[in-house]
Amino acid sequence: MNLYEFEGKNIFSKFGIKVPKSVLLRREDDIEKKYHELAIKSVVLKAQVLSGKRGKNNGILFASNIEEVKEAVEKIFATNIRGQYVAAVLMEEMLEIEEEHYLSIIYDTNKKQPVLIYSKEGGMDIEDVPHEKIEKHLLDIRQPEINFDIPFAQELWLCFLQSDTRLVEINPLVKTMSGEFVAADAKVAIDDDAFFRHKDWAFEPRTMLGRLPTERESAVGKIDEGENYYRGTAGKYIEMDGDIAVLFSGGGASIANMDALMKVGLKPANYTEYSGNPPREKVAQLAKLVLSKPGLRGLWIAGGVANFTDIAATFSGIIDALDEVKPTYPIVIRRAGPNEDEGKRLMRECAERNNLNLKIFGKEVAMGATATALVDMINSK
Amino acid sequence: MSILINKNTKVLVQGITGKEGQKASAAMREYGTQVVGGVRPGKGGENVEGVPVYNSVKEAMSAHPDISTTTIYVPPFAAKEAILEAIENNIAIINTIVERIPIQDTAYCLAAAKEKNIRLIGPSSLGYISPGEGRVGVVGGPKILADEVFQPGSIGLISRSGGMTNELSWQIRKAGLGQSTAVHVGGDLLMGTTYADLLKLFEKDNQTKAVVIFGEHGGGYEFEVVEMIKNKEFTKPLAVYVGGKFATLFPEGMNVGHAGAIVGRGQSAEEKEHALKSVGALVADTYEELVEKIKIYA
Numbered sequence: 001m002n003l004y005e006f007e008g009k010n011i012f013s014k015f016g017i018k019v020p021k022s023v024l025l026r027r028e029d030d031i032e033k034k035y036h037e038l039a040i041k042s043v044v045l046k047a048q049v050l051s052g053k054r055g056k057n058n059g060i061l062f063a064s065n066i067e068e069v070k071e072a073v074e075k076i077f078a079t080n081i082r083g084q085y086v087a088a089v090l091m092e093e094m095l096e097i098e099e100e101h102y103l104s105i106i107y108d109t110n111k112k113q114p115v116l117i118y119s120k121e122g123g124m125d126i127e128d129v130p131h132e133k134i135e136k137h138l139l140d141i142r143q144p145e146i147n148f149d150i151p152f153a154q155e156l157w158l159c160f161l162q163s164d165t166r167l168v169e170i171n172p173l174v175k176t177m178s179g180e181f182v183a184a185d186a187k188v189a190i191d192d193d194a195f196f197r198h199k200d201w202a203f204e205p206r207t208m209l210g211r212l213p214t215e216r217e218s219a220v221g222k223i224d225e226g227e228n229y230y231r232g233t234a235g236k237y238i239e240m241d242g243d244i245a246v247l248f249s250g251g252g253a254s255i256a257n258m259d260a261l262m263k264v265g266l267k268p269a270n271y272t273e274y275s276g277n278p279p280r281e282k283v284a285q286l287a288k289l290v291l292s293k294p295g296l297r298g299l300w301i302a303g304g305v306a307n308f309t310d311i312a313a314t315f316s317g318i319i320d321a322l323d324e325v326k327p328t329y330p331i332v333i334r335r336a337g338p339n340e341d342e343g344k345r346l347m348r349e350c351a352e353r354n355n356l357n358l359k360i361f362g363k364e365v366a367m368g369a370t371a372t373a374l375v376d377m378i379n380s381k
Numbered sequence: 382m383s384i385l386i387n388k389n390t391k392v393l394v395q396g397i398t399g400k401e402g403q404k405a406s407a408a409m410r411e412y413g414t415q416v417v418g419g420v421r422p423g424k425g426g427e428n429v430e431g432v433p434v435y436n437s438v439k440e441a442m443s444a445h446p447d448i449s450t451t452t453i454y455v456p457p458f459a460a461k462e463a464i465l466e467a468i469e470n471n472i473a474i475i476n477t478i479v480e481r482i483p484i485q486d487t488a489y490c491l492a493a494a495k496e497k498n499i500r501l502i503g504p505s506s507l508g509y510i511s512p513g514e515g516r517v518g519v520v521g522g523p524k525i526l527a528d529e530v531f532q533p534g535s536i537g538l539i540s541r542s543g544g545m546t547n548e549l550s551w552q553i554r555k556a557g558l559g560q561s562t563a564v565h566v567g568g569d570l571l572m573g574t575t576y577a578d579l580l581k582l583f584e585k586d587n588q589t590k591a592v593v594i595f596g597e598h599g600g601g602y603e604f605e606v607v608e609m610i611k612n613k614e615f616t617k618p619l620a621v622y623v624g625g626k627f628a629t630l631f632p633e634g635m636n637v638g639h640a641g642a643i644v645g646r647g648q649s650a651e652e653k654e655h656a657l658k659s660v661g662a663l664v665a666d667t668y669e670e671l672v673e674k675i676k677i678y679a
Contacts, residue, residue, distance in 0.1 A: 109601050166484060197458075
């Protein structure tokens, strides 16, 4: 999960990384009170959004009296920053900048270990900094102590390790006129799978799309909660603009099938994937939520030849949803694997009793070809 | 010949008394693989369908010094400890099925494994299968279904996805061909055994005449393959499908599909395809096409 700047900075300060003095403004806050609380005349007002480029999109404004502050805050809350929801405005002291550096730690997937990246030329995208001006140091994940002549390197490394992050980035890392280093920005991504050792992780809801989660997305997120979170996951649900509901089995199949769907010219209403032999109840909850979206024109349920997923059990979950919703639009299913005959029999019975317009395929037809079958059914309606 | 496993491979199951561990133990034995022991602290002396259970990996190793492969079936929060225990006891290959292991734990295990030249396959790997030789993990499912999908042949298969390992193996079989070894490398950001690691093994394997890869957008693993082909370290025909073209609809950094499929700059499906094509790899537009492209080399 990506964190907002203010959340990242809260974590940074716990590890001794200096951040500018600030207060956080929410939509309902009394701006004047907060401005006086900060008690600094010249301030920067920064939109709290999940992805960059806010500087170029009027997401960062400057002010030096209450009128200017009010105007700027109003402007930022009303701005659409590349489709991103502005969760808050961070009001910070204006730094007197002498130099802008860059510092980050990420996983180098080829070396399979973390790498620290530092440049004395920060403030811009690191991709735009010439190679010879970037220092890279591979880090041993088993060694919490490092020794580089780089400001905040040790602090950031401890932050990376102890906060279970996938990425920490300070850009710019500002050297002020008084010679002090301050993290002027914070980009932090935490590793959701490490939640069990971070009882303090209670972040406000968000999606990776930068917008707030829809009701359906929040509801799907709850299905996997609890002590059996890793056992057969209901997986992911991302709401999209199209009108074809999809229910895919397995991460790889879901990716291949999304590509196949676009290729035949259909538009997904959602991206959804379940995997790891989930129980009937989890699948039923997921399927009901997928089918609850208004304006659907078709449903595509597809997966490969399963290894050990019980097809009858997962189909039973889907059937629970179909019995309730009774869709009138075309439905195409492609799936094979353990217990497939029983699964197909149950599905056919469900189609019959609910008078569904449903076609079901097994492994004799490849997944992609069944997307074409769905197109044909939609067009012949 | 096959890679990673043969009829003589002796396998340990860590977490053998759990539901998934039992299932995996049964699946391997059913396919003819020698599961010689299991581990579950506190349950030493018991047995699971005739397979002896030990309190620790060390105990298991002293009873069966020829164990060369272990499989990890424990919850994600216990995975690091289990993998490190296997590494301490010098088991050459560690297959980890566990999903949702914190990245930091994986990185820690990989660092420890590297020092001892131990191979980690996974995390999030259902395992691998060499038709007629044996399987580690649960790839292929119940034997009766696995036998419909797998038969000995000349195609090596590598997949980021467990479901697609089976699905693609089926496409290979449907075309009248067979597999040398099919490996599910797992979908995590950090992969213990990469495409490049396996291509080195497939290059040396006489049974393997060609290789197919089911890849995904995100991560830089395909670029290692590009380098290998450039340096003539891999010279056999290779067909690759890189899924996730639709992901351009989402912003950078978004995680769709597997955990590893975080799209960073320069790592989109299109960019990977372009690099692979430039060194002569066969790039499939859909996964079904992989077999079409590789058929003539089998």
